Amino acid sequence: MRLAYFGDVVGKPGRAAVLDHVPDLRRRLSLDFVVVNAENAAGGFGLTEAIAGDFFNAGADCLTLGDHAWDQREAMTYIEREPRLLRPLNYPQAANAPGKGAHVFVLPDGRRVGVVQLQGTVFMKQQLENAFQHADLALDSMPLGMAVDALIVDMHCEATSEKMAMGHYCDGRASLVVGSHTHVPTADLMILENGTAYQTDAGMCGDYDSVIGMKKENSITRFATQLPGERYAPALGEGTLCGVYVETDDRTGLATRIEPVRLGGRLSACVPEVD
Amino acid sequence: MRLAYFGDVVGKPGRAAVLDHVPDLRRRLSLDFVVVNAENAAGGFGLTEAIAGDFFNAGADCLTLGDHAWDQREAMTYIEREPRLLRPLNYPQAANAPGKGAHVFVLPDGRRVGVVQLQGTVFMKQQLENAFQHADLALDSMPLGMAVDALIVDMHCEATSEKMAMGHYCDGRASLVVGSHTHVPTADLMILENGTAYQTDAGMCGDYDSVIGMKKENSITRFATQLPGERYAPALGEGTLCGVYVETDDRTGLATRIEPVRLGGRLSACVPEVD
Amino acid sequence: MRLAYFGDVVGKPGRAAVLDHVPDLRRRLSLDFVVVNAENAAGGFGLTEAIAGDFFNAGADCLTLGDHAWDQREAMTYIEREPRLLRPLNYPQAANAPGKGAHVFVLPDGRRVGVVQLQGTVFMKQQLENAFQHADLALDSMPLGMAVDALIVDMHCEATSEKMAMGHYCDGRASLVVGSHTHVPTADLMILENGTAYQTDAGMCGDYDSVIGMKKENSITRFATQLPGERYAPALGEGTLCGVYVETDDRTGLATRIEPVRLGGRLSACVPEVD
Amino acid sequence: MRLAYFGDVVGKPGRAAVLDHVPDLRRRLSLDFVVVNAENAAGGFGLTEAIAGDFFNAGADCLTLGDHAWDQREAMTYIEREPRLLRPLNYPQAANAPGKGAHVFVLPDGRRVGVVQLQGTVFMKQQLENAFQHADLALDSMPLGMAVDALIVDMHCEATSEKMAMGHYCDGRASLVVGSHTHVPTADLMILENGTAYQTDAGMCGDYDSVIGMKKENSITRFATQLPGERYAPALGEGTLCGVYVETDDRTGLATRIEPVRLGGRLSACVPEVD
Ligand SMILES: [Fe+2]
Ligand SMILES: [Fe+2]
Ligand SMILES: [Fe+2]
Ligand SMILES: [Fe+2]
Ligand SMILES: [Fe+2]
Ligand SMILES: [Fe+2]
């Protein structure tokens, strides 16, 4: 199977990168399944139904969120109607958090793709439940190569250690473990020893002449002065589509190839060559 | 000028990566100046004089540290005798921290290279002084293209936002701003709009079949159980040399090229092609 | 019923305060049940079996721990043999953490006292599971006035907000919600609107001419310099026994009175007057 | 001299507590100087000029702030005109933060009182400069018993360790070191060995049937669910005036007495007896 995951879409330049490039890439790379992290799509903060609709139209099969899930409150009701939108799985059970954190998608040809989003706990503003324990529950409920033909885990968190640990923890049980949240792509794409493709962070879709997608002047001033400044707003230069491409073996669901995908804006372009 | 910076060396596999590859790379790439972040060189925790000596012999011109600077207490006296070893600049002045955080190196041909290490404050275990204010002091004291022919800033911290903000803050005043500490290389190498080369994190030199260079089992168990486990120890598979290569214009000190350098171990190899 | 809870015992002066005063107080106040938080009893770090034995001999019925539970590794096996020793309840289930986080004690006269320890998640070094959800489970399993005649919740955490929220959350379902961990007694003892006695932090048993029970010079130097210093060690002046006294109504298990208990050392003495 | 300090005023019930009780207490206790921490006076978030005026009219001589200093942006300009309003001293110098962090007040009888506000760095949302180094600068600039007849340090921070360390650090150089920010009064009032009066936290002026002065329902829901809820708003029950009273020796400026002051609302009342 051919999968792509695109990292946190930040504001208008990030949305434009998705809308401009994903339809074409989907064809060129014969993608079977596309995930987009949309937690910062609405002006840097959360997701609206209208924006989600645009992403689905552009070829996204699944949208994930993160710590900014509910910045736009409408997402709390929208997610209840839209099974293709996922939030972190590991909310406390008693929270009855809206929506779901895992879903099995059935492709037109009958193949099934599982997607799970987990949120880490190190340095994160919400304190969700243990992501490793929840990974177990989710992965056990959709065994790779049996219940699902491919399985993507979006590990949303700050610390590289927590992401790498999750990668190894799911190794052999997922097709891809990919991190999100830091808004910078990492260059450590690899297939782990038991066959899971891994990247610490997919990076953001947005303007890289910025501070994590937001206007750099505001951010610099806050760091330098520790005073409140203007509201954060997305930087408006050309966005880069930024994500990862993975091929899996349909017999096992494990990965056979992982490559970066970057297109447009300030980062050097990479598009996998495929037949 | 041709500069290279190699990220946090973790334990024996990281040291081997430096000792095995840097002498040869130094020749092949005609490197004028090499910086190695050595804060995790001694079993993952700090630096000893003996290890530092090995790095200097292998072709390092300057070693930097970070939040693990003093894990080996001998570094606190060694650094007083060794001007080529730098710790974060922005300790409180009253701390009289041992050693220095900035230094101007004079090359055999008379050219001068400034190096500054700063430690960020977001999510870091020490609370050093404002890194942006200290960046100003340091950069003003060694104006690029005048007092120094090249200037390297090692921004040691966790948050990608703090690193990107520092990159832009120094843009036009440094040849290179490169992050360290997260132990994962980022794929956002670029030349910022005023001519400073930038990478959010250079990555570590160490075994990438690990959790940030340390054995993965211990780390996974701690995350999954929140119980103390065995002591952290470096993973012992083949290490990857991981860093960045920068060319500067000798008239301005600004960057004309930035490329990743990765050799050995689990990451895909990249070595810049040079004449 | 007459209950007492004494906060984090720090090192030798803290232990001496418990051993010197608790036997006498137990008689003078006709205490039915005594809880001691022992997470810092062994040189400031954790608890040994020998020290626990001393506390039980001096009149403690139950010992609780906290984030320092396993600083002395022997506690991990000792706790399996000793049901009177409790650690935070809310470890991830999959952790199979040693020991228990809640227990019902049967008094010689047949009355039953439930004790629960929870650890908060704000600013804490471990990331345990949601304490509120676990509070529900625990309180539901031992309904006050039915399964137990009194119920004590030790809320071990840093943030005053998290403790106050837990107090109100348990209000009417516990006899006492008392905080630990900050090592400073608070002066907000009150009976909440539904009958639960509450104090944000019981304070420590230890030398108050210190920094949270530890030698002040080391601590000041670390704060002022951000450099590592000498190992932390308990301050060795006379310790203060520091805790809280609660009377409950045996028909409901709710509190009718809450008073501070402080004896010895640097804090002004308070001992409740009882008939 | 007779000094009083009242902790973080939260919303309307906190303001009412100040306005209702301070004028009378000022007379009854013959107070020479009154400080009020006003960082949460405006609906829990910051301070307006109008509210500040009310506090000055009610008998406050000096207002201090904290991490919420600029929640109401008008405070950034108001503080420039009002030398009796102080913000944390230890902003980075380059920040040119509005207002001042230390001031010497001259009483009608010519005696001088210095006030300094510092903000700690542990667990705080801004990362200000080293508070200990800034304490030195401030205390050296107004030597007690020489430049000033009394000196009050407001240490605004979360961690009890950081506050206690600051108390000892200033011991003998200040009349009073008192903490703020946690909104719960501590019961550790003492005179340190070199004559400085000390309390870890003065507590808040506000409704204690709350979570740190704010409505408890919202807060509990957020802790229990980790979902965003309604906006935080002050609890509206009767507020408690909460603070500390200190007597100093006019020859040395050191403390001779320290007592709690609590009046109204849910906490047990304490008013010092004076001649
Ligand atoms: Fe995020
Ligand atoms: Fe994001
Ligand atoms: Fe580091
Ligand atoms: Fe490191
Ligand atoms: Fe603790
Ligand atoms: Fe403790």
Ligand SMILES: [Fe+2]
């Ligand atoms: Fe505050």
Ligand SMILES: [Fe+2]
């Ligand atoms: Fe406050």
